[in-house]
Amino acid sequence: MKDRLGIGAIAGVAALALFVWGEFARAVEASAAPVLSVPSIAGPLALADVRALTERLASDDPAVHDQAFRIIIQTGDARFLVLLDEAVVDADRATRVAVKPVKDLLKNKLKLASETDDARRSAAADLGTSRQLSAVPWLEQAAANEPNRWVRYAMEESAALLQLTVGETVLKARAATILGELQSQNGLPALKEFVQQAASDPVSREANQPALRAAQGAIEQIELWSTWANVFETVFRGISLSSILLIMSVGLAIVFGLMGVINMAHGELMMVGAYATFVTQELFKAFLPPNLFDAYFLVALPVSFLVAGICGLILEATVIRFLYGRPLETMLATWGVSLVLIQSARVYFGDLTAVTAPAWLSGGAQVMVGVYLPYNRLFIIGLSVLCVTGIYVLLFRSNLGLRVRAVTQNRNMSACLGIPTRKVDAYTFAFGSGLAGLAGCALTLVGNVEPGLGQNYIVDSFMVVVTGGVGKLAGTIVAALGIGSLNKFLEPSFGAVYGKVFILVLVILFLQRRPSGLYALKGRQVD
Amino acid sequence: MIAEAADEKPRDGGEGLTFWFLGLVLLIILPALNVLPSDDSWLHVSDFTLNRFGKFLAFAILALGLDLIWGYTGILSLGHGVFFGIGAYCIGMHLMLTIGTESVYGNDLPDFMVWNQVKELPLFWKPFYSFSVAVLGAILVPVFCALIFGFLAFRSRIKGVYFAIITQAVALSAWLVFNRNETNLGGTNGLTDFKQILGFRLSESGTQRALYVITVLALGGAYFLCRWIIQSRAGKVLVAIRDSEQRVFFSGYSPATYKLFVFVVSAGLAGLAGMLYVPQVGIITPGQIGVLPSLEMVIWVAVGGRGTLIGAIIGAVGVNFGRSILTNYFPELWPFFLGGLFIAVVLIFPDGLVGLMRRLTIGSVRKTLGLEKPSAASEGAQP
Numbered sequence: 001m002k003d004r005l006g007i008g009a010i011a012g013v014a015a016l017a018l019f020v021w022g023e024f025a026r027a028v029e030a031s032a033a034p035v036l037s038v039p040s041i042a043g044p045l046a047l048a049d050v051r052a053l054t055e056r057l058a059s060d061d062p063a064v065h066d067q068a069f070r071i072i073i074q075t076g077d078a079r080f081l082v083l084l085d086e087a088v089v090d091a092d093r094a095t096r097v098a099v100k101p102v103k104d105l106l107k108n109k110l111k112l113a114s115e116t117d118d119a120r121r122s123a124a125a126d127l128g129t130s131r132q133l134s135a136v137p138w139l140e141q142a143a144a145n146e147p148n149r150w151v152r153y154a155m156e157e158s159a160a161l162l163q164l165t166v167g168e169t170v171l172k173a174r175a176a177t178i179l180g181e182l183q184s185q186n187g188l189p190a191l192k193e194f195v196q197q198a199a200s201d202p203v204s205r206e207a208n209q210p211a212l213r214a215a216q217g218a219i220e221q222i223e224l225w226s227t228w229a230n231v232f233e234t235v236f237r238g239i240s241l242s243s244i245l246l247i248m249s250v251g252l253a254i255v256f257g258l259m260g261v262i263n264m265a266h267g268e269l270m271m272v273g274a275y276a277t278f279v280t281q282e283l284f285k286a287f288l289p290p291n292l293f294d295a296y297f298l299v300a301l302p303v304s305f306l307v308a309g310i311c312g313l314i315l316e317a318t319v320i321r322f323l324y325g326r327p328l329e330t331m332l333a334t335w336g337v338s339l340v341l342i343q344s345a346r347v348y349f350g351d352l353t354a355v356t357a358p359a360w361l362s363g364g365a366q367v368m369v370g371v372y373l374p375y376n377r378l379f380i381i382g383l384s385v386l387c388v389t390g391i392y393v394l395l396f397r398s399n400l401g402l403r404v405r406a407v408t409q410n411r412n413m414s415a416c417l418g419i420p421t422r423k424v425d426a427y428t429f430a431f432g433s434g435l436a437g438l439a440g441c442a443l444t445l446v447g448n449v450e451p452g453l454g455q456n457y458i459v460d461s462f463m464v465v466v467t468g469g470v471g472k473l474a475g476t477i478v479a480a481l482g483i484g485s486l487n488k489f490l491e492p493s494f495g496a497v498y499g500k501v502f503i504l505v506l507v508i509l510f511l512q513r514r515p516s517g518l519y520a521l522k523g524r525q526v527d
Numbered sequence: 528m529i530a531e532a533a534d535e536k537p538r539d540g541g542e543g544l545t546f547w548f549l550g551l552v553l554l555i556i557l558p559a560l561n562v563l564p565s566d567d568s569w570l571h572v573s574d575f576t577l578n579r580f581g582k583f584l585a586f587a588i589l590a591l592g593l594d595l596i597w598g599y600t601g602i603l604s605l606g607h608g609v610f611f612g613i614g615a616y617c618i619g620m621h622l623m624l625t626i627g628t629e630s631v632y633g634n635d636l637p638d639f640m641v642w643n644q645v646k647e648l649p650l651f652w653k654p655f656y657s658f659s660v661a662v663l664g665a666i667l668v669p670v671f672c673a674l675i676f677g678f679l680a681f682r683s684r685i686k687g688v689y690f691a692i693i694t695q696a697v698a699l700s701a702w703l704v705f706n707r708n709e710t711n712l713g714g715t716n717g718l719t720d721f722k723q724i725l726g727f728r729l730s731e732s733g734t735q736r737a738l739y740v741i742t743v744l745a746l747g748g749a750y751f752l753c754r755w756i757i758q759s760r761a762g763k764v765l766v767a768i769r770d771s772e773q774r775v776f777f778s779g780y781s782p783a784t785y786k787l788f789v790f791v792v793s794a795g796l797a798g799l800a801g802m803l804y805v806p807q808v809g810i811i812t813p814g815q816i817g818v819l820p821s822l823e824m825v826i827w828v829a830v831g832g833r834g835t836l837i838g839a840i841i842g843a844v845g846v847n848f849g850r851s852i853l854t855n856y857f858p859e860l861w862p863f864f865l866g867g868l869f870i871a872v873v874l875i876f877p878d879g880l881v882g883l884m885r886r887l888t889i890g891s892v893r894k895t896l897g898l899e900k901p902s903a904a905s906e907g908a909q910p
Contacts, residue, residue: 328603329873336869343862512683
């Protein structure tokens with residue numbers, strides 16, 4: 001058995017060596033380069049041969065270089081790559097520099113057959129910019145067997161791109177058309193460059209006439225498409241920001257509606273939720289097997305809700321209940337709480353900690369050419385929808401919800417009817433805080449976990465609550481959607497800062513018409 | 528309310544006495560101690576201390592204005608840092624232009640403009656070559672901004688929490704805008720490196736002493752202005768608005784006009800404070816006008832005692848004094864302390880230091896005489 005293996009191995013190596021030799025010889029014949037002293041490779045492919053090849057790669061004579069290059073590329077497989085690595089271990093700098101592109105090319109060729117989609121895709125993209133025509137057949141072959149649509153897309157795109165940039169003139173028109181049909185974003189600069197080059201040189205303009213026309217058509221096609229893709233992405237980003245704002249402000253809005261209190265520490269309860277997520281992650285890392293790690297986020301969601309909810313309960317019991325009916329004082333006191341919480345987090349956790357998103361939330365879904373929707377954003381949108389649905393069910397289908405609504409409408413009357421208003425306050429406040437915790441957990445997916453985390457969006461979410469009014473949850477939803485998407489629509493033309501200022505002006509003007517937000521409580525109100 | 532108003536008189540007398548005493552100390556004794564005794568005498572007040580007090584007293588002017596709208600009228604503004612900042616930037620721009628070619632780059636333009644490759648002085652900077660424009664601008668620009676914002680806000684009856692949130696958003700926006708480089712206001716680094724004011728070197732102790740005296744005088748002026756306002760009929764309406772806006776409305780007054788008036792006055796005072804602050808401190812950055820500084824200003828008033836003018840002054844000086852000591856020795860502790868102050872002042876002593884002192888002294892005297900009455904501020908806070 002052992003013997004047979006050994007023989008097999010030797011035979012294999014010998015075959016490879018023969019193959020290399022054959023190619024080598026053919027290459028020598030093909031090019032009219034000066035005769036090279038080719039080492040005889042009768043036995044297994046030796047390190048010395050590869051070393052000789054690499055030396056030729058570094059040669060100043062382009063013919064010698066090309067020849068060696070071609071041989072290596074055509075022989076390229078995994079084993080050769082190892083040998084190549086060994087060969088340059090103690091080579092001089094020039095050789096290593098010369099070998100580097102060859103190695104990259106070979107690596108990418110191997111990666112084209114990789115197991116993971118992302119690896120194949122990035123290999124295809126790399127080859128597209130390698131300016132090596134020999135990669136075209138590899139890409140075409142790989143594309144033919146490719147199961148994943150978007151990886152295939154990348155392969156086709158790269159092949160066409162190579163044809164356009166370094167291919168033969170006759171094939172360029174076809175390549176340009178393909179790029180246009182693929183709506184290839186990556187192809188756009190190459191197409192433009194091609195058009196510019198071809199147009200500036202009268203001689204080549206003649207020869208390239210059909211290709212030039214095809215390229216111009218392709219550019220138009222791609223630019224039109226990218227406009228639409230942009231619109232789509234802006235809408236998505238708007239919805240994504242809106243969902244973040246929504247998930248942060250619903251808790252705030254419920255508490256505001258019920259108790260007339262804006263909880264300035266809401267952002268810090270979010271921070272608490274984010275740190276709860278972080279701690280859950282660390283615990284999973286420390287005590288559970290690594291294959292369970294990705295599940296930590298599912299555990300972190302309820303954990304952050306509970307932790308923040310408990311914090312809220314404590315906050316209500318120690319500070320807020322003593323300030324009933326004094327909303328402005330409550331704001332100041334809760335701001336004080338937020339300062340203490342921020343500083344505590346800074347002292348305890350340090351300035352910056354990051355949560356690793358679980359594998360199933362990294363990456364994204366490509367829905368169209370040029371439109372890529374990250375999973376974490378989709379998850380947050382889903383979570384906010386879930387939260388709002390949950391709140392609706394809780395408010396309109398549960399006993400507690402009935403009481404909350406009653407107290408919101410008329411506190412004294414509810415108390416007369418035997419509703420324990422203080423308890424309702426406490427539970428609602430805890431629930432609102434829990435929602436903040438959930439928001440914090442979600443925010444770890446899109447940013448760092450830092451003590452100042454809550455401050456980033458908090459003024460925006462106050463604005464959402466104020467614009468939405470306290471009468472109905474719908475007000476908060478509409479306001480979050482409005483402010484969030486407006487923010488993203490204004491960002492490209494105004495810039496982030498002026499967009500924000502503009503929104504503030506809009507909100508102030510809006511409050512001219514409706515001083516207590518979109519949906520004010522109806523009925524006789526005395527303040 | 529009427530009984531309350533009758534009650535104001537004797538208390539104001541007491542407050543006045545405190546004021547004159549403080550005025551004497553601040554205006555004459557402190558500068559005198561700075562100049563007269565030799566440097567190593569224990570009585571000597573160093574230039575640094577005097578300068579620091581000048582800064583605190585500038586803050587006190589702002590606190591007076593804030594007290595006027597919050598303590599007396601019951602409107603919580605979380606955006607007063609903006610008015611302070613506008614005043615500060617106005618005078619800062621003038622001081623920037625007077626640096627001339629003494630700057631690091633030796634260019635007529637301010638350093639940050641050279642650095643940002645701005646070739647020509649922006650148009651809105653040009654009027655600030657004149658000192659009088661800068662001084663007037665430092666007060667009138669905030670007044671104008673407050674007029675527009677206040678008109679919009681009070682006309683549509685935005686009040687209470689809504690008003691607070693909107694003003695906070697204004698503070699955030701202003702902070703963002705002042706931070707930008709393309710607004711040509713120095714970006715994050717703000718305006719600094721001033722050399723002279725009206726030809727006097729800012730580095731000389733004589734100049735600083737003069738600035739200190741001017742600040743004390745300005746504070747005195749602001750105090751009398753505020754006292755005059757609150758003792759006038761309009762002042763009574765302001766307090767009435769705090770206690771029940773609707774009743775004032777039904778009595779035929781227009782609360783919006785009174786609120787706008789007091790908001791504008793307090794914005795002007797904030798601008799004045801900013802104007803006096805900059806030459807003494809030598810720097811103004813967006814960090815001093817954002818959300819947190821604006822909230823801190825509210826806390827000065829709360830700590831000193833809402834609804835008493837002297838309380839606002841004591842609060843501003845006291846909190847800032849505490850801050851400069853604490854941040855010096857325990858920088859980590861300051862946020863805890865500030866946060867704790869926010870909570871404590873609301874929960875434990877809502878009338879501030881003045882209320883506390885009154886409770887300790889006058890309160891006990893009154894109790895023995897059977898004249899105990901709840902103070903105005905705490906009652907007003909619970910409409």
